[in-house]
Amino acid sequence: MTPHSIGIAAVAIALTVAGCAMVPRTNSHLEDARTLYRAAHEDREIARLAPSELARAEDTFHLAEAAWNTLDDPAVVDHLAYLAKQRIAIAREIARKASAEEAALAARLGQDTDLATAGAGGLQLTNARR
């Protein structure tokens, strides 16, 4: 190995090391999206009440992750992470809406049951008096 080739190799190694050092290890927007994604993924109510919206949010989050892992432009990662975060929030809101609708229906059914019970009681009372 000649001194010249050794010099070239040294420069190449230095550039590689410097290049690796300059690549940021995390992306704050992607990390935020990851945190929200994990929380949403573990939330059974979201999975039950907003499955399609959650799936769409997951797809977008995975795109953001892929963009980060393939060293795509940070702006692309930020953009996709933002879309993922918003879609997770949408899934959450849709689940909240569906859950409230279930609660409203239960309250209405309970009221109807009360009325039916009261009506049946009244009927029994009337029959007993006859």
Place this chain on the structure above:
Amino acid sequence: MNPLPALPGMTAAPAATPRAAALASILGAALTFGCASYPVPELQLAASQAAVGNAAAHAAPSGLHDLALAREKMGLARHLASSALPQEARWLAEQAEVDAQLAQAKVLAANAVAEAVRWQRLASARGARLVQASAARNPGEAP
């Protein structure tokens, strides 16, 4: 400088400097992608405009912040689309679409929660009246 990193943060902040942040982001995007060639995202702009229209039709306090954000991004997206920056226009239009969808979802959820509370109160009141009526009919029994 990242082209659009400030935009995501705009949702967390109470719309204090959205315009300045967006303009700075767009400038960064223009510097980064100015030489790239993309078609004008007509379909995305139309879809985003429709989403903003839907959200505006359901406008209520719980969704106003996200709706304002969506409208601002939509305006910037149109401006960029006509300024030969279609890639940045597409990004902003995509963000406007999800912002508008979130605004609408928040309003619909808030309405559903209010309706649920109303029915639960009605049910509670009805239950209390039934207990009182039952106690009146059978004064010797505990409620």
